[in-house]
Amino acid sequence: MDVRKGAGAGRPRDPGIDTAVLTAAGRQLDDRGFQALSFESVARTAHTTRAAIYRRWPTRTHLALAVVAWRLDVPPAPDTGCTLCDLAEGMKVFLSAFRTLRPDVLNAIHVACANDEELRAEYRRIVDEPPRAVVTGLLQRAQRRGDLREDVDIGSLLDILNAVIHHRAVVGATHLSNDEAEALIEILMRGAASDYERLVAHSRTIDIQHSLPL
Structure with a gap:
């Protein structure tokens, strides 16, 4: 799976959510490391839901790789x-x-x-x-x-x-x-x-x- 593509292929993507999630996840990785990366915390910071993140990146490894690709x-x-x-x-x-x-x-x-x-x-x-x-x-x-x-x-x-x-x-x-x-x-x-x-x-x-x- 391309980490830039979500699991919900039939639903239109909101690029604003993508940017907010990747920004929040990147800050968590910088500040707290990979093991502390939390979908719940990222969702709260990005003002979205855990479900919205899971639709895009099924695991935190996929999310972390997406941060690298984005940067x-x-x-x-x-x-x-x-x-x-x-x-x-x-x-x-x-x-x-x-x-x-x-x-x-x-x-x-x-x-x-x-x-x-x-x-x-x-x-x-x-x-x-x-x-x-x-x-x-x-x-x-x-x-x-x-x-x-x-x-x-x-x-x-x-x-x-x-x-x-x-x-x-x-x-x-x-x-x-x-x-x-x-x-x-x-x-x-x-x-x-x-x-x-x-x-x-x-x-x-x-x-x-x-x-x-x-």
């Missing part, structure tokens, strides 16, 4: 011609998917999805696939430009990026920082780039151009 805004893949610049922006997309919620909340949702095939698929669709698609696009362009070695497997690079970010998000006390993300890009690109020092020099040229007065 996550994935922009198109950047294409500046500078591979390291694009990767830095692409990493922000990856990180934003996990930063929608506190690590402990995201971990609890991940655990709640683990033994349910439908929910696991929804978790992947909402959290993993959108940022992965963005970074896939920019890595493919980098490979076509000759910035990545021809023998580099893009899927494996993505798996490494996702594994590190996801591990910190669901196990660590804090999300991966921007500085840590940049260090991760350097580690990966030193092995994957056809000429890493050339890419660094190019990115520095771009930075200088952007800092020049118009």
Whole structure:
């Protein structure tokens, strides 16, 4: 089941209720965590009924995933011609998917999805696939430009990026920082780039151009 679709398919949806419920549920997740998420409390805060929420999201796991989907805004893949610049922006997309919620909340949702095939698929669709698609696009362009070695497997690079970010998000006390993300890009690109020092020099040229007065 798509978490954005309710169980009552024959009844017209009121987008105002959806927004109010997702806002209230998001605040509860931020303030009290996943285990304290309560349909009764959300309904009271959103000025609706528990039945209205159940029609849209049958369990609190579905509701929590809907909050992530509602908050996550994935922009198109950047294409500046500078591979390291694009990767830095692409990493922000990856990180934003996990930063929608506190690590402990995201971990609890991940655990709640683990033994349910439908929910696991929804978790992947909402959290993993959108940022992965963005970074896939920019890595493919980098490979076509000759910035990545021809023998580099893009899927494996993505798996490494996702594994590190996801591990910190669901196990660590804090999300991966921007500085840590940049260090991760350097580690990966030193092995994957056809000429890493050339890419660094190019990115520095771009930075200088952007800092020049118009």
